[in-house]
Amino acid sequence: MVQDRYTRREPQLGATAEFPDGPDHGEATYRGTDRLAGRRAVITGGGSGIGRAVAIAFGREGADVLLSYPPEEEPDARETAQLVEKAGRRAVTVSGDIGDEDHCQALIDRAVGEFGGLDILVNNAAFQTAQPGGIERISTEQFDRIMRTNLYAMFWLCRAAVPHLGRGASIINTASVQAYRSSSALLDYATTKGGIEAFTRALAGDLATRGIRVNAVAPGPIWTPVIPTTLPPQRPEARAGQPAELAPAYVYFASPESNCTTGEVLGIAGCG
Template structure:
């Protein structure tokens, strides 16, 4: 039996709502669907060890749940303020019969970026999949509204930390390992109101393609997913309430994606079956025209 993708998940208008960054999933209306009840694994990542930054909520949570149900043990990093979300994600990883290592802290610092890799390897003995997913965004109407501190913070979290974590992880990755980065459709279709965020997402796309060529000789694959509008805590912390109400209606599906709909792309890119896929920018955006 098939399901109409246009009506499978909630459509706008949504309730006007806002939260302070980083936001919590449980306070969103409706709550994001991360595949808690729907994702079914088939052993595609059996025996692998995965580290997911920003793995507490949103896309990161959906990836953690999917990876666990595909047979991987999972480590997730997140901000201290997101501990409630992290514990919720941990519950579903453990219910899948897999181990879950919680790694609170701000990876915008070099020390914490290196620490999450070291703690993962110490706990599990190795690292097979790195998912660079943590991010920060803020919506601003004009250049004058973007402070130097906010600009620096966006780059520190979105691209600098990705470099720090990846460099530390690469020392432990063996042939057959995989890195999956979260870029965005904004890398191809930048939004003026997300100037700093869009610039970092373009940098991530470029970083992905360049790094894939650098690491190919070591048998390590590097790819990126380019999400479109996805219903995550980012939306209610980084956008005005009017934008939240209509969020996602610009896509061809006339609704935002749910994190659960992104997870299969991350599974596909990490799986051994995708051994010839590297340097790919994998769009999951509900039909937005970006190329």
């Protein structure tokens, strides 16, 4: 799962009883080995949570990154950009609403203009809000926002990016354990995550002959600003995962190591 794009909870990156030192994005632990040297990436939801961990890992593996994030996450995105730049790579920050089609096109255009091309697209940003009480509590406005942010934006970004992607390029989508272990309180969110898995497999078939890989990572509850405070672990003995524990999966899908892997969904939902 990924963080709620619209509901800000303070402190954004603070500690909890479960993680007294706060979330681990790999700031002090991730060590790169140039697996993405010279690559150029767009990461949505790149300011915090999973997106921050992926950005740090990509930067330390040698990639330049464009970070997309909502305006309220500006301070977090700047911190993430600084971490990428400390690794010697470029970081471009762009705020805005990916639920807007024109903004999605502008993100891709900006990345191509800044980096001279594009090799990796990570569709990570999403909107989630728990709504106990059944389908009658879900408004059309909420349903539409979740669909536009989680599904429409992914479609718009992929459509805009594909003309710039060559052989060996990679699209990585963030799905969720909710796609196959759905919670009634997240009916609309779970619906989009199931759609992301289907979209991933279908697009992988579409782009296979062009040498563009399309895969997805399906996390369980991960320490982001909203997940630990809204949902229990999927198993009683489990804990919420750390963002840094997901980053290697994204690096694998982005790197040449996964040249024979496309249309796959990697579940990471068993933190004990």
